[in-house]
Amino acid sequence: MPFSLLPKTIVPALPDLTPRKLGLMGVQVLMLDFDNTVVPYTNDLPSPAIRAWLRTMDRAGVQLCVVSNSKKDRVKQFCAQWNLPCYTHCRKPSTRGLQQAAQSLGVRPEDCALAGDQIFTDTLAANRAGMRSILVKPIHLHTPWLWLRHLLEQPFIFIAKRRNAL
Ligand SMILES: [Mg+2]
Numbered sequence: 268m269p270f271s272l273l274p275k276t277i278v279p280a281l282p283d284l285t286p287r288k289l290g291l292m293g294v295q296v297l298m299l300d301f302d303n304t305v306v307p308y309t310n311d312l313p314s315p316a317i318r319a320w321l322r323t324m325d326r327a328g329v330q331l332c333v334v335s336n337s338k339k340d341r342v343k344q345f346c347a348q349w350n351l352p353c354y355t356h357c358r359k360p361s362t363r364g365l366q367q368a369a370q371s372l373g374v375r376p377e378d379c380a381l382a383g384d385q386i387f388t389d390t391l392a393a394n395r396a397g398m399r400s401i402l403v404k405p406i407h408l409h410t411p412w413l414w415l416r417h418l419l420e421q422p423f424i425f426i427a428k429r430r431n432a433l
Pocket of ligand 1: 300384
């Protein structure tokens, strides 16, 4: 289980992950972090672009699920509304929640990717679990703490971008 803070793939937002791109990456299940990846912390309404993307993925038959550290009902309510398998209390960067999700969906970790906005939880958990780590930009940094954490992530983003460009 490699300890790496470098995302394998970096995209601006979820809609950049098209069914075709995911197919080329060999991704069978795309796991999604919830807060600041699908919706901002401050509301439960996905943007029109995210809603369109969720419908596109559904039509294309791409299996999605949500893997969140949150314990809040808002995650479950969202998943029920969009008919997505929902795994909460995942405790990323622990790999246990991701492994349980992969197991219950009947896929190997290496056939999964996890898209999330945080290096120290999402990227690290995906890499440790042997899944493809995909970093997206946080939707909205609404507190100084989120800004600070995002600042601390910058060196890893810089190195990953350089490495991925080679
Ligand atoms: Mg997040």
